[in-house]
Amino acid sequence: MVPSVRRLYVQGKEINGAGINSGWSVALGSPFTFATTLEQEYKSDIFGERGILLGAVHGIVESLFRWYIENGMSEDDEA
Numbered sequence: 001m002v003p004s005v006r007r008l009y010v011q012g013k014e015i016n017g018a019g020i021n022s023g024w025s026v027a028l029g030s031p032f033t034f035a036t037t038l039e040q041e042y043k044s045d046i047f048g049e050r051g052i053l054l055g056a057v058h059g060i061v062e063s064l065f066r067w068y069i070e071n072g073m074s075e076d077d078e079a
Contacts, residue, residue: 008015016036025033036044 005015022033
């Protein structure tokens with residue numbers, strides 16, 4: 001496959017892997033497949049996964065820790 005991709009690139013032709021991607025999605029048993037771009041994917045990763053999921057979880061845990069300390073609980077009081 002590599003030589004043919006290189007040949008198409010040198011000829012200035014567009015290389016589209018949409019069919020291959022859809023095939024992998026079906027083969028892996030994905031319940032749904034949607035089209036995206038690299039720009040949409042990195043924005044989703046930065047804001048969604050890293051910012052909200054990881055940031056929110058860290059913030060909630062830190063907030064609960066501070067709340068427990070302020071209310072006089074110690075590590076010995078754990079359930």
